[in-house]
Amino acid sequence: MKAITIPTAGGPDALLWADVPDPTPGPGEVVIDIRASAVNRADLLQRQGHYPPPAGAPPYPGLECAGVIGAVGAGVTGWSVGEPVCALLSGGGYAERVAVPVGQLLPVPKGVGLTEAAALPEVACTVWSNVARLARLGTDETLLVHGGGSGIGTFAVQFGAALGATVLATARAAKHDRLRELGATAVIDYSSEDFVESTKAATDGRGADVILDIVGGAYLGRNVAALATGGRLVVIGLQGGRRGELDLGALLAKRASVAATALRSQPAADKAAIVRGVREEVWPLVESGVIRPVVDRRVPMAQAAEAHRVVESNTHFGKVLLTLD
Structure with missing residues (x-):
């Protein structure tokens, strides 16, 4: 098969479309014939040499995909060859095929095209696990989403609104109208x-009850200042650096909490539990049209370098997809 490889870490041109060995399904796995993947910030970090894949994951970037099951491994039940699926990956989405544990598979939601479905697994799992499961956002609370125009941001705005929360978002001015259309107050x-x-x-x-932050160190102090009493700050990205100064007195005074999570490095059992939660609680919202995948553009997978340039420019709105004919 062909896949996007990274012979040497560097800029977008470090991505090379090359021949690599075909995957085979191990016990409890399926192989997906990929139709589309999507670009995530972690892919850019991996390309730059800063975010190696976890042990046992394919070396190629790509944390989600959609396609059709091409082969099943020993012990697999409930999934069959030819079935359209999307999946949360530990790596390997920038390829023609990938082997995936069945616990990380999701059916393509009704009403969503197969290519569009590639925009959903990583953002849905990230947002649900952090906003609903960890931060326990409630109806009538306020959610502040940093990077509202990103793939994570556009999904989080819709999800928070679907839960009945008041949603605030930060974004460049050019993206404001579209974020309001998605549910931002x-x-x-x-x-x-x-x-x-x-x-x-x-x-x-009052401040925000929950803050979903992709910036990290540069926003730490101000995020705490923006929290309401009893607020919860969840850091899921480090675009503004790894380090920041935390005023513990301010945190104590607000009886607030700070958490930080990474999805990719979690054990397979934990990822499977998150995927189950998404299927039960988020997929009905997608199938009813309350939440929809937001796609900025589609780029042929062999031209992944161009897709990375778009994401690095921060001019996109929603997900940038990588497609295969």
Whole structure:
């Protein structure tokens, strides 16, 4: 088969479409004939040499895919050859085929095309596991989503609104109208506004009950300042650096909490539990049209370098897909 390889870490041109060995399904696995994958920030870090895949994962980037089951391994039940699926991956989505544990498979939601389905697994699993399971966002609470125009952000805005929460988001001004269409009550231009003051203004001074943060160190202190009493900050990205200063007194005064999670490195059993939760609680929202995949553009997989340039520019809205004929 062919896959996007990274012979030497570097810029987008380090990605090479090359011949590699075909995968075979191990016990409890299926092989998916891939129709589409999607670009995630972790893929950019892997390309740069900063985020190697976990042990046992394919060396090729790609944390999600959609396609058709081409082969099943020993002990697999409930899935059959020819069935359309999408999947959460530990790696290997930038390829023509990938082997996946059955615990990380999801059916393609009704009403969603096979290619579009590749935009869902990673964002759905990340958002549900952090916003619903970890932070326990409740109806009538306020969710602040940083990076609202990203793949994670566009999904989180819709999910928070579907739960009945008031959703605030930070994004460039050009993305504000579309985020409001997805369910954001207020959108904050992080390049010209203080998101702490804007969050307090939008909540009558209370602050946000839950903050989903992709920035990390650079926002740590301000995120705590933007939290409501009893608020929960969940850090899922480090685009603003690994280190920040935390005022524990401010955290204590608000009886608030800070958590940080990474999905890719979690054990297979934990990923399977997250996938089950997504299938039970999120897929009905997708199938009813309450949440929809947001796709900025489709790029042929062999041209993954161009897709990486788009994501690095931060001009996209939603997911950038990599497609195979």
